[in-house]
Amino acid sequence: MRLARVSTDQGAIYPSCKSFSNNSFQTDFHWRKRAWTCKSPGVAGFLRRLGDVLGSWARITGFLRQHKGNGPALAYGFVLALFLGAVLYSRYANVLGSPTTYLYLEVGGSLLSFCYAANALIRFRGTHDRIALILAFGFVLSGMVETVGYFGLNELLRSGQLALSHVPMGWMVGRTLLAVLLLAALGVDRFLPTSRQPSRETAGALFVVAAAAYITSAAFIAAPATPAAKYSALLSRPWELLPGVLFALAAVFFYKRFQAQNQSDSDASLYDYSLFMVALLNAACHLAALFSRRLFDGPFFLAELSKVASYAVILCGALIDQARLFDQVRTLAISDPLTGLANYRRLIAVIESELDRSRRTRRPFSIVLLDMDGLKTINDRFGHLVGSRSLVRLGKILRNHSRAIDTPARYGGDEFALVLPEAAKEIASRVATRISERLATEAEEPQLSVSAGIASYPEDGDTAEKLLGAADRVLYRMKHRGNTINSITRIAACL
Numbered sequence: 001m002r003l004a005r006v007s008t009d010q011g012a013i014y015p016s017c018k019s020f021s022n023n024s025f026q027t028d029f030h031w032r033k034r035a036w037t038c039k040s041p042g043v044a045g046f047l048r049r050l051g052d053v054l055g056s057w058a059r060i061t062g063f064l065r066q067h068k069g070n071g072p073a074l075a076y077g078f079v080l081a082l083f084l085g086a087v088l089y090s091r092y093a094n095v096l097g098s099p100t101t102y103l104y105l106e107v108g109g110s111l112l113s114f115c116y117a118a119n120a121l122i123r124f125r126g127t128h129d130r131i132a133l134i135l136a137f138g139f140v141l142s143g144m145v146e147t148v149g150y151f152g153l154n155e156l157l158r159s160g161q162l163a164l165s166h167v168p169m170g171w172m173v174g175r176t177l178l179a180v181l182l183l184a185a186l187g188v189d190r191f192l193p194t195s196r197q198p199s200r201e202t203a204g205a206l207f208v209v210a211a212a213a214y215i216t217s218a219a220f221i222a223a224p225a226t227p228a229a230k231y232s233a234l235l236s237r238p239w240e241l242l243p244g245v246l247f248a249l250a251a252v253f254f255y256k257r258f259q260a261q262n263q264s265d266s267d268a269s270l271y272d273y274s275l276f277m278v279a280l281l282n283a284a285c286h287l288a289a290l291f292s293r294r295l296f297d298g299p300f301f302l303a304e305l306s307k308v309a310s311y312a313v314i315l316c317g318a319l320i321d322q323a324r325l326f327d328q329v330r331t332l333a334i335s336d337p338l339t340g341l342a343n344y345r346r347l348i349a350v351i352e353s354e355l356d357r358s359r360r361t362r363r364p365f366s367i368v369l370l371d372m373d374g375l376k377t378i379n380d381r382f383g384h385l386v387g388s389r390s391l392v393r394l395g396k397i398l399r400n401h402s403r404a405i406d407t408p409a410r411y412g413g414d415e416f417a418l419v420l421p422e423a424a425k426e427i428a429s430r431v432a433t434r435i436s437e438r439l440a441t442e443a444e445e446p447q448l449s450v451s452a453g454i455a456s457y458p459e460d461g462d463t464a465e466k467l468l469g470a471a472d473r474v475l476y477r478m479k480h481r482g483n484t485i486n487s488i489t490r491i492a493a494c495l
Contacts, residue, residue, distance in 0.1 A: 080284075083284055083287075084287070088291065091291050094298075102296060105304045105308050106146060107147065108308060109146070110144070110146065113140065113143035115315055116314050117135075117136040118136075119322065120136035120139075121133070122322070123321075124136070128194070130185070130192075131186070131189050134181055135314075138182070138212075141174070142178040146170050146175075149169065149171060153170070167229060167239060168295075173220050175307075176216050176220070177213055177216045179243045179246035179282065180212045181208075181209060182247070183249065184212055186253050186254070186257070188205075188208060192204070229292060230293075231293045237289055237291075240289040244286030247279050247283035247286065254272075255276045258275075258276055269321045270324075271318055274317025274318070274321075277314075278314045281309055285303045285304075288306060334349075336409075336410040338392060338410070339395030339396075339410050341395050341416070342410070343409065344409070347407070347409035347411065351367065352464055354457070355457065355462070355463070358458070364422070364457055364458070365422060366423045366425055366454060366457075367419055367428075367454070367455050367468065368418040368431060368432050368453070369417055369452065369453045369471040370394070370435070370451070371475055372394055372416075375390065378390055382446060391414065393439075393442070393448060394439070397438050401434060401435060406419060406421070425456040428456065429454060432454065436449070451478045453470075453473070453475030453476070453478060454471055455468070455469075455471035
């Protein structure tokens with residue numbers, strides 16, 4: 001069989017591809033330009049100015065991305081100044097809230113913390129993230145302590161036995177416990193070695209949580225005086241400095257951890273940044289509570305809103321990162337780790353899908369099986385790393401010289417497959433020839449060559465097993481025609 005000259009453009013490989021006429025494109029462009037000039041001059045001027053503004057903003061943001069400098073510190077300082085201004089305004093303007101609103105915030109925050117705890121336990125089961133495990137217990141305990149403390153506070157308010165200057169003990173214990181566990185989680189992640197047995201890590205996390213809960217509760221129970229707000233003082237609740245400083249330290253350490261992960265090109269995800277934001281928002285929570293002169297005033301509610309916002313941030317960060325992890329797992333489940341092509345599972349699923357579609361449309365599709373020649377010789381002579389590199393080279397050529405609707409896959413070992421939708425056997429033959437030509441023109445050593453076998457639906461079979469079997473038989477016959485398959489004519493003759 002004579003081999004026809006193969007053109008280098010994609011239209012030669014796939015005859016169904018058509019080129020567009022330049023004249024028709026220019027005509028359409030001039031027509032659109034004429035239609036645009038018919039619009040109102042005012043609209044055109046507005047859009048022109050909008051484009052200038054957006055262009056300037058894009059240049060500004062691009063410059064800030066390239067030259068960050070002190071930009072993040074200035075931004076955080078500006079937000080802090082606004083927050084502090086809102087706290088002081090609500091304090092001196094005598095902004096008040098109701099116990100019912102506080103109940104809604106408290107219950108909503110507890111539900112968010114419980115949802116995050118469930119998500120963190122699932123995360124630990126899949127990733128063995130010890131920070132997530134410790135924080136799961138920490139958020140559950142903190143939410144339970146604060147919720148129980150609220151109901152006790154509500155009973156005291158109804159009986160009239162509680163002064164509004166009283167600082168709820170449940171608030172102080174729950175907040176301080178969460179801050180201690182944030183720091184403890186960082187210490188465990190940094191200094192304790194990872195155990196191969198998840199049960200030991202779970203037991204260690206429970207021990208850390210129990211120790212932190214005991215120490216925190218004992219410290220507040222043994223305190224010489226009950227926390228109370230001082231109405232005339234600027235810092236009306238100095239007790240808030242303890243958890244506030246702990247949360248600030250946690251924010252600093254989590255931010256350094258996030259930066260270190262970014263610099264080391266590791267997986268610094270949104271979840272890692274959300275941990276920093278949680279610590280920062282809780283530090284802002286206690287900054288607002290410092291200025292609270294009584295229960296249910298403006299700074300008190302700003303503190304409560306900051307706390308609930310921190311719970312929402314950590315839950316959203318965990319859910320988004322979990323979706324990212326699921327997507328990674330899905331990609332790993334259907335792709336070959338060496339070449340990045342589809343694996344056998346994905347190949348069979350694509351073939352079954354093409355069979356269903358071709359039965360409906362009554363259009364053919366083809367499968368090309370490719371077998372690398374002499375991989376064992378390459379491994380013996382150059383080493384297995386070079387052999388693996390040869391497989392990657394072939395996979396790259398398959399990926400780069402396929403259509404978007406084609407599916408290149410690693411069939412197994414040194415065998416590859418290419419599913420060509422709506423392609424007859426003649427088109428598949430030209431694709432295989434083109435791939436062989438690309439391999440023959442590569443300058444990298446060792447020189448690679450492939451044997452190929454083609455099967456088409458419906459003439460060679462109507463199931464995935466029959467099509468792969470037919471292509472494998474053609475490949476087997478080609479393999480045994482000689483020791484070398486460098487000749488493009490020989491490849492085409494077998495197809």
